[in-house]
Amino acid sequence: HLLNGKKSSQTIQDAHLFSLKNYFRVLDPLTRETFDIIFKRLLDKKWVEPCNDQAYRISSLGSEYLQKFNPPKYLNGWKYHHISPVVWERLSLLTQVTSNLTYQESRYIPIQKNKEVHRWLKRLLKDNSLPREFLGKTLYSELVECLNGAKNINPAVLVFRLTGYRQIGLTTLQATKKLEMSPINYQIEFLNILHYIIRMIESDPNRFKLLSTLLVDLMDHSNLTVSARKTWELLNQGFTIEQISAIRHLKNSTIEDHLVEFALNIDEFSIDPYVDQEIQEKVMGISHLCGTRQLKLIRSKLPTTSYFKIRLVLARNGDQSWN
Numbered sequence: 001h002l003l004n005g006k007k008s009s010q011t012i013q014d015a016h017l018f019s020l021k022n023y024f025r026v027l028d029p030l031t032r033e034t035f036d037i038i039f040k041r042l043l044d045k046k047w048v049e050p051c052n053d054q055a056y057r058i059s060s061l062g063s064e065y066l067q068k069f070n071p072p073k074y075l076n077g078w079k080y081h082h083i084s085p086v087v088w089e090r091l092s093l094l095t096q097v098t099s100n101l102t103y104q105e106s107r108y109i110p111i112q113k114n115k116e117v118h119r120w121l122k123r124l125l126k127d128n129s130l131p132r133e134f135l136g137k138t139l140y141s142e143l144v145e146c147l148n149g150a151k152n153i154n155p156a157v158l159v160f161r162l163t164g165y166r167q168i169g170l171t172t173l174q175a176t177k178k179l180e181m182s183p184i185n186y187q188i189e190f191l192n193i194l195h196y197i198i199r200m201i202e203s204d205p206n207r208f209k210l211l212s213t214l215l216v217d218l219m220d221h222s223n224l225t226v227s228a229r230k231t232w233e234l235l236n237q238g239f240t241i242e243q244i245s246a247i248r249h250l251k252n253s254t255i256e257d258h259l260v261e262f263a264l265n266i267d268e269f270s271i272d273p274y275v276d277q278e279i280q281e282k283v284m285g286i287s288h289l290c291g292t293r294q295l296k297l298i299r300s301k302l303p304t305t306s307y308f309k310i311r312l313v314l315a316r317n318g319d320q321s322w323n
Contacts, residue, residue: 003027003035005081007225016264017293017314021078026191027184038184070152072188074196083218084194089117090214091197092162092169094139097121099164102136111163124213135210142208146200150193154179157186158193224261231258232266256308263315271316275309283313 001011005025015021042048047062058066080087093112100108110118130138147155160178163169170178176186198215205212224232234244241259245252262269271280283305286298298310 003030005077012225012264013260013311013315015078022075024077025081026075026077026188029187030184034184072192073152074150074192074199075188076195076199077191080195080198083198083215084191086117086218087198087214088194089114090120093117093121094124094214096163097125098136098139099167101132103165105165111169120216128210128213130210138210142211143197146197146208146211147193149200150196153193153196154189155193157181157189161190224265225258227254228258228261231255232262235259235262253308256311260308260311260315263312271312275312279305279309280313280316283310284317287314287317 001008002015002020002024003026005028015024039048042062045061046059047065048056049059051057089112093110096108096111100106112118125132128135147153157175157179160175161169161172172183172186172190176183179186181189197211201208201211202215205215230248231244234247239247241252241255244250245255248255259271259274263271279302282302283298286301287293290297292298293314295307295310295314298314299305299307302310
């Protein structure tokens with residue numbers, strides 16, 4: 001669910017509590033069957049070992065492998081999953097159009113069919129002060145400068161997919177075969193590079209003036225689920241959990257799930273009205289002392305504290321390390 005990007009309260013909470021936000025929705029097409037095959041491979045290689053029912057830990061062999069492994073450094077699925085597809089559509093269409101403008105070619109079929117992306121590009125061409133014949137050169141230089149700053153990436157993973165003047169970009173499958181990568185490794189590396197580009201132009205738009213247009217109107221999306229946003233509106237009107245539950249014809253536990261989302265995503269949301277400061281300190285003290293964020297274990301040491309309150313505290317402090 002985490003790798004697929006399922007926006008359930010449980011998955012959202014786990015992504016934060018276990019420091020897995022970077023991997024949220026990085027393998028959208030991954031099936032459960034494929035996941036099980038991969039996990040069986042880990043067991044066969046003895047890289048993981050069972051430690052409880054449906055629970056596993058990394059083995060000494062797995063730890064040795066991880067020390068040699070360079071994980072994708074720039075993935076940020078939680079922050080960028082909702083804009084990655086649009087940024088790619090914009091970049092690929094911009095590359096195609098500027099390349100053909102450079103060679104004064106006007107007869108070609110747009111690589112992207114999304115009409116919103118077409119409208120975005122028309123606005124860009126209309127509002128950009130650069131002469132059209134210089135757009136291709138500017139885009140090329142900005143991409144080179146951007147990608148040169150990255151470590152341990154292969155730009156070909158993304159570049160092979162780009163379409164230009166008399167040059168059709170490879171499909172995902174073609175690029176995967178050409179680079180002799182597995183489909184899953186290719187998908188992760190492709191997003192790793194795309195997220196790196198987004199991060200670079202987001203952090204320094206003046207340095208990448210043309211590339212920065214890829215993010216126009218995209219960075220103001222909320223990570224809240226649709227249902228949670230409705231609860232947020234009612235909460236800001238002064239309604240209690242019970243009142244919101246009645247108004248929306250939902251269970252109290254569902255509204256509580258939404259409050260956990262707020263604690264995870266909204267800096268100005270305070271959990272103080274729902275959890276006494278003393279309880280907050282006890283929950284975090286147990287979490288640090290035991291090196292755990294498991295609700296059941298924490299509750300066993302605070303039996304009079306509800307799971308909801310424990311979840312709220314952990315959600316608010318989810319990005320803290322245990323040590």
